[in-house]
Amino acid sequence: MTITAYQRAQQEGQDVVRAVILDAATRLLVTEGPAALTVRRIAGEVGCSTKVIYTLFGGKDGLGEALWVEGFGRFERRLIAAPTQGDPLADLRAGLDAYRDYALAEPDYYRVMFMGAMPGFKPGGEAGPAARRTLDILVRAVQDCMDAGLLRGGTAEEIAGLLWMAVHGAVSLEISGFFHEADAAQRSRALCSAVLAPYLLPPDDWSAS
Amino acid sequence: MTITAYQRAQQEGQDVVRAVILDAATRLLVTEGPAALTVRRIAGEVGCSTKVIYTLFGGKDGLGEALWVEGFGRFERRLIAAPTQGDPLADLRAGLDAYRDYALAEPDYYRVMFMGAMPGFKPGGEAGPAARRTLDILVRAVQDCMDAGLLRGGTAEEIAGLLWMAVHGAVSLEISGFFHEADAAQRSRALCSAVLAPYLLPPDDWSAS
DNA sequence: AAAGAGCGGTAACAGTGTTACCGATAAGAA
DNA sequence: TTCTTATCGGTAACACTGTTACCGCTCTTT
Numbered sequence: 001m002t003i004t005a006y007q008r009a010q011q012e013g014q015d016v017v018r019a020v021i022l023d024a025a026t027r028l029l030v031t032e033g034p035a036a037l038t039v040r041r042i043a044g045e046v047g048c049s050t051k052v053i054y055t056l057f058g059g060k061d062g063l064g065e066a067l068w069v070e071g072f073g074r075f076e077r078r079l080i081a082a083p084t085q086g087d088p089l090a091d092l093r094a095g096l097d098a099y100r101d102y103a104l105a106e107p108d109y110y111r112v113m114f115m116g117a118m119p120g121f122k123p124g125g126e127a128g129p130a131a132r133r134t135l136d137i138l139v140r141a142v143q144d145c146m147d148a149g150l151l152r153g154g155t156a157e158e159i160a161g162l163l164w165m166a167v168h169g170a171v172s173l174e175i176s177g178f179f180h181e182a183d184a185a186q187r188s189r190a191l192c193s194a195v196l197a198p199y200l201l202p203p204d205d206w207s208a209s
Numbered sequence: 210m211t212i213t214a215y216q217r218a219q220q221e222g223q224d225v226v227r228a229v230i231l232d233a234a235t236r237l238l239v240t241e242g243p244a245a246l247t248v249r250r251i252a253g254e255v256g257c258s259t260k261v262i263y264t265l266f267g268g269k270d271g272l273g274e275a276l277w278v279e280g281f282g283r284f285e286r287r288l289i290a291a292p293t294q295g296d297p298l299a300d301l302r303a304g305l306d307a308y309r310d311y312a313l314a315e316p317d318y319y320r321v322m323f324m325g326a327m328p329g330f331k332p333g334g335e336a337g338p339a340a341r342r343t344l345d346i347l348v349r350a351v352q353d354c355m356d357a358g359l360l361r362g363g364t365a366e367e368i369a370g371l372l373w374m375a376v377h378g379a380v381s382l383e384i385s386g387f388f389h390e391a392d393a394a395q396r397s398r399a400l401c402s403a404v405l406a407p408y409l410l411p412p413d414d415w416s417a418s
Numbered sequence: 419a420a421a422g423a424g425c426g427g428t429a430a431c432a433g434t435g436t437t438a439c440c441g442a443t444a445a446g447a448a
Numbered sequence: 449t450t451c452t453t454a455t456c457g458g459t460a461a462c463a464c465t466g467t468t469a470c471c472g473c474t475c476t477t478t
Contacts, residue, residue, distance in 0.1 A: 010425090010475095035328055039466065049427050050467085060466065115324045116385060119244055123386075131387070161388075162400050169378020176325060177332075178340070179370075191371050194404045219456095248435065258458050259436085269435065422477075434465065440458090447452075
């Protein structure tokens with residue numbers, strides 16, 4: 001059972017087609033929303049038959065999972081690219097800002113990942129680890145603050161979980177259109193500051209910056 | 210252009226049919242989720258043609274709006290029924306607990322109202338005021354605390370907004386299955402306590418109760 | 419060179435929201 | 449009372465959706 005050159009080439013070709021399809025799906029999701037993510041529409045966009053999507057992704061659930069991990073990959077890159085300036089606490093806050101920035105920049109991806117768009121799709125397989133990996137960035141940022149003695153009084157997982165709930169609550173309500181005011185950023189920062197306050201020694205005026 | 214007895218009877222009959230259809234839709238939503246909310250399925254459930262739903266609700270969007278206000282009505286009744294014991298702060302916390310209790314009791318309604326289930330439906334018309342009316346219960350609870358001198362340092366709208374973001378973040382992530390631990394209630398309470406802390410004078414040990 | 423296997427296009431099936439048609443029923447007019 | 453008219457609702461269709469059986473074509477293997 002050796003792998004021939006043909007099989008390798010075919011495999012690589014399929015990977016390319018997979019990437020092209022995922023690209024088209026991403027473009028449709030970002031520009032037209034989850035409703036445009038139909039198998040026929042994607043197939044038409046890349047110029048192939050619907051059968052290809054089924055052989056490469058195994059149906060719409062597989063495509064949903066691929067989009068899920070793609071979305072978390074984009075999210076992860078955005079979080080990692082957040083500005084860092086030595087102060088772990090400032091870095092943590094920059095990360096929380098980056099969280100909100102990404103959600104507002106690609107709200108439909110955020111809806112797919114965190115608000116159950118793509119009805120019928122339940123994350124499973126590679127979806128869970130992808131999400132965990134991204135959340136770990138937040139946990140690590142909190143851990144850095146604790147290692148530097150800037151936060152204390154709980155585990156990093158615990159504090160990161162509270163921050164996650166807070167920023168997700170602010171961002172998801174904003175995306176859903178419940179807040180049509182301009183000070184959403186301040187509110188999100190104020191919420192995160194309140195969450196951090198119990199674990200913080202010095203006074204906290206980040207939300208006013 | 211007077212209203213005849215026939216027209217009144219016909220109107221009342223249509224109201225009854227509307228209620229029956231809404232009941233069937235509610236039963237389907239609660240027991241099988243938003244995916245079961247198809248026009249044909251509902252029509253089959255009540256034993257009529259799909260045309261009736263179109264004449265009474267004007268399509269699936271109208272039915273979505275009717276379900277939206279129905280959901281907020283259920284939510285509102287639940288929040289009003291929260292135990293009250295004289296202490297405004299305890300009442301506020303009971304209200305926040307009731308918020309989470311409702312979301313977990315009827316998660317699919319919560320998804321419809323706050324997480325954009327029913328793809329393609331955008332709240333408009335009576336949907337906005339219904340949501341505002343429900344959120345006003347929270348604002349009023351905060352206002353009661355401020356009137357009693359138990360909270361200070363912001364407007365009731367502002368504090369209620371922060372609490373809403375917090376409890377929604379906790380509850381929506383829990384509903385989506387991101388927290389499979391048993392201490393979700395404690396985490397939600399801890400988050401709300403942290404949000405309240407900056408506006409509170411005395412120490413706060415509610416989350417440990 | 420012949421046999422076998424897998425990919426992919428066509429076309430179908432069951433399901434969705436929506437609407438044109440058309441019969442029935444009742445209000446209003448002669 | 450009888451006839452016209454308008455509205456309600458059932459049937460059946462249209463354009464979609466996800467999914468798959470069929471079948472030709474290509475490439476590997478013997």
